[in-house]
Amino acid sequence: MEKRDYFLISGIGICAFIISGCATTPLVQYGDAQALQSVSTDFSSSDLQQIAESMVDSLLVFPPIVDVTNQRRPVITVDKVKNKTMQHIDTESITDSIRAKLVKSGKFRFIDRTTDQETINEIKTQQESGLVDKNTAVQFGKQIGAEYMLSGNISEIQQKNVQITDVYYKFTLSLKNLTTGILEWTDEKEIRKVSKRRTFGG
Amino acid sequence: MRILAYFGLLVFVLVGVGALSGCAATSGISGSAAVVKGPEGYMQESRVMVDNDSLARAIKITDLKSTFAGDLLKANVMLHSKRTDTLALQYKFRWYNSQGIEIEPESSPWQPIIIYGRETKSVQAVAPNPSAKEFKIEIRYRE
Numbered sequence: 205m206e207k208r209d210y211f212l213i214s215g216i217g218i219c220a221f222i223i224s225g226c227a228t229t230p231l232v233q234y235g236d237a238q239a240l241q242s243v244s245t246d247f248s249s250s251d252l253q254q255i256a257e258s259m260v261d262s263l264l265v266f267p268p269i270v271d272v273t274n275q276r277r278p279v280i281t282v283d284k285v286k287n288k289t290m291q292h293i294d295t296e297s298i299t300d301s302i303r304a305k306l307v308k309s310g311k312f313r314f315i316d317r318t319t320d321q322e323t324i325n326e327i328k329t330q331q332e333s334g335l336v337d338k339n340t341a342v343q344f345g346k347q348i349g350a351e352y353m354l355s356g357n358i359s360e361i362q363q364k365n366v367q368i369t370d371v372y373y374k375f376t377l378s379l380k381n382l383t384t385g386i387l388e389w390t391d392e393k394e395i396r397k398v399s400k401r402r403t404f405g406g
Numbered sequence: 407m408r409i410l411a412y413f414g415l416l417v418f419v420l421v422g423v424g425a426l427s428g429c430a431a432t433s434g435i436s437g438s439a440a441v442v443k444g445p446e447g448y449m450q451e452s453r454v455m456v457d458n459d460s461l462a463r464a465i466k467i468t469d470l471k472s473t474f475a476g477d478l479l480k481a482n483v484m485l486h487s488k489r490t491d492t493l494a495l496q497y498k499f500r501w502y503n504s505q506g507i508e509i510e511p512e513s514s515p516w517q518p519i520i521i522y523g524r525e526t527k528s529v530q531a532v533a534p535n536p537s538a539k540e541f542k543i544e545i546r547y548r549e
Contacts, residue, residue, distance in 0.1 A: 238498070239516055240549075260532070264476075308534060310535055
């Protein structure tokens with residue numbers, strides 16, 4: 205064998221070593237749930253987190269709202285966020301994140317209309333089954349009415365050519381005073397995602 | 407045989423470069439600020455830590471300030487790009503109470519930011535609850 209042959213063999217050997225080093229990595233791994241994720245221009249977990257973060261920050265420091273929350277913890281109900289995009293987006297998941305952050309701030313209280321039927325069933329059982337002590341049984345008609353309502357929209361503008369897909373998302377959220385009908389607060393979060401097709405290696 | 411040897415060397419170098427570039431540094435720079443009670447009343451105390459020299463050559467944290475909106479800590483950070491091209495970075499805020507314990511470590515996501523050449527940009531965030539007295543911003547390259 206010539207000297208060059210040894211060089212070739214050792215070169216191939218090192219290459220094989222490097223490649224096999226990657227093969228030990230399992231195919232399924234845990235990722236960071238808070239990581240910035242940009243797999244495609246579709247609505248992603250990062251977009252949801254950014255929207256929730258931005259909306260909550262804006263609402264919590266809006267001066268007229270700060271004045272109100274300094275005195276009391278207003279009760280809010282969450283209406284639907286209308287999905288006007290072409291994609292399937294679980295908008296309830298966005299409002300759930302916003303609600304969780306607002307509740308944990310200690311500034312607001314929420315009522316949840318999605319569990320009303322279960323609540324009625326439970327109170328009925330407490331009142332009528334005879335199982336529950338009358339003194340501790342929950343009464344009908346004692347719930348607190350919401351003072352404000354959160355509602356919103358999510359829309360999308362998509363532009364495409366052969367190489368570029370550009371998607372613009374706009375999320376709008378408003379806080380409406382249910383007594384007066386006035387929008388006490390509203391804000392928008394814009395997100396732009398651009399995907400470029402590579403000229404080489406498609 | 408000679409051509410084969412060169413080819414082997416080329417593949418080796420290419421794979422080596424590929425393997426190395428796959429391990430881009432995830433460390434970045436961070437800045438923290440707190441409102442502390444000094445002998446002359448309350449004052450702002452801030453510091454910047456550099457864990458990535460290449461990023462520190464590209465951007466600078468020029469200002470770290472916090473104010474209170476009601477009783478919630480609001481952070482304002484000014485970033486200045488030292489480069490002439492556009493930088494795509496990500497940042498994350500962390501919040502600490504008066505004992506220095508992090509508040510809801512899992513709650514704030516990494517957020518994207520684009521800074522154009524020589525631009526100064528500010529990023530803001532609001533603490534998750536009134537117990538926050540100190541904040542930290544972490545900045546790193548996008549992976």
